[in-house]
Amino acid sequence: xEETIKKNERIExxxxxxxxxxxxGRAIAVRLAKDGFDVVINYxxxxxEAEATEAxxxxxxxxIKTLLVQGDVSDEADVQRMVEESTAAFxxxxxxxxxxxxxxxxxxxxxxxxDFDAVLRSNLRSCFLMTKFVGRLMLKKRYGRIVNISSVVGxxxxxxxxxxxxxxxxxxxxxxxxxxxxxxxxxxxxxxxPGFIETRMTxxxxxxxxxxxxxxxxxxxxxxxxxxxxxxxxxxxEQSSYINGQxxxxxxxxx
Ligand code: NAP
Numbered sequence: 001x002e003e004t005i006k007k008n009e010r011i012e013x014x015x016x017x018x019x020x021x022x023x024x025g026r027a028i029a030v031r032l033a034k035d036g037f038d039v040v041i042n043y044x045x046x047x048x049e050a051e052a053t054e055a056x057x058x059x060x061x062x063x064i065k066t067l068l069v070q071g072d073v074s075d076e077a078d079v080q081r082m083v084e085e086s087t088a089a090f091x092x093x094x095x096x097x098x099x100x101x102x103x104x105x106x107x108x109x110x111x112x113x114x115d116f117d118a119v120l121r122s123n124l125r126s127c128f129l130m131t132k133f134v135g136r137l138m139l140k141k142r143y144g145r146i147v148n149i150s151s152v153v154g155x156x157x158x159x160x161x162x163x164x165x166x167x168x169x170x171x172x173x174x175x176x177x178x179x180x181x182x183x184x185x186x187x188x189x190x191x192x193x194p195g196f197i198e199t200r201m202t203x204x205x206x207x208x209x210x211x212x213x214x215x216x217x218x219x220x221x222x223x224x225x226x227x228x229x230x231x232x233x234x235x236x237x238e239q240s241s242y243i244n245g246q247x248x249x250x251x252x253x254x255x
Contacts, residue, residue, distance in 0.1 A: 013094040014038045014039070014092060014095070015037040015093075015094065015096075016095070016096050017029045017032065017040070017099055018097065018098055019042065019101065020039075020041040020050065020099065021043040021046050021052075021053055023197075024099055024149065024194065024225045024229070025053075025099040026053045026056065027224075027228065028097050028228065029041055030229070031229035031230070031232065032229075032232070032233065033056075033061045033066070035236070035237070036064065037064065037094075037095060038064050038065040039057050039064065040066075040067045040082075040086045040090070040093070041066060041069070042070075042073065047070065051068070067086060069082040073100045073122075073126035079129040083137070092137060092138075092141050093134050093137055094138075094141075094144060095144070095146075096138075097147045097232055097236070100122065101123045101149065102123065103161065103164050104116075104118055104119050107159070107160050119163035119166075119167050120163065120166065122167075123167035123168065123170075124170040124174065127148050131146060131178055135178070135182065135187070138187050142187075145187070146175075146187065146190070147189075147232050148174065148175045148190070149194065149228070149232075150169075150172055150175070150191040151193055151194060152251050152254055153168055154167070154169040154171060154193065155168075155172070155247070168193075172193075172247055175190060175245065178245075186241075188244040190245065191246070191247045192228060192231050192232060192247075195250065196217065196222045196223060196254070197227065198225075210222075217251070217252045218254075219253055220252075222252075223250065227250055228250055230250075231250045235248070
């Protein structure tokens, strides 16, 4: 009897994951569902992918609820609407994972200002907007976990990725500033910096680049989206309450 009561006692908490239709975002959404969170699944252009993520979340944990929200996370009106849709369905947003991101790689001399702006917009402005509008709810509730997906490229730079590296380094500054502004209200903000993870973002890279990358990874293999989801799961939990403004590299020891 006691066992049954414990099993049914799920603390209702909600996590919103951006860019959760595939890759790392999908793995994070599924992991947080497994952890017992209701999950808001943001997607941009592909509803089918998002529905597949939703199905995987329910498979991982039949007790949780999900909500699909379509929108461009770099657009202020879309962000406001998505937050409204989320709060109409759930009492709060306890965990925000800013995962959505794009690349537009090129050497600096060939990189267009348009490609520079597009990457900064999708990767960095999006984190600012989501943090601003979801952060308001967290401030009222005096609880929150914000996890931003940066990159090792934001810590070390990468030839051919000046725009991407700048956006991911910017996320580190944004994360640390958020941590300072929100710490007194029970909210933490941390970043995860993935190394080379096998997703659609990296499958387009040439074999030569992959070989170069592999030579820098002492673990001897590329990472999987679940490796990132494991780290996010901890930072999204109550156990991480005294960890704030940090950047956790998940990169197989990449040098
Ligand atoms: P991915 O497979 O390309 O997935 C990225 C997701 O973000 C897609 O679902 C995409 O949806 C969504 N997205 C992009 N712009 C968006 C916007 N403006 N609004 C809403 N959604 C948007 O990439 P991934 O490898 O899983 O990467 C996930 C995150 O990890 C990114 O921030 C990436 O920079 C970071 N990361 C990845 C690696 C790696 O090795 N894979 C390493 C370091 C960091 P649409 O296609 O519909 O726009």
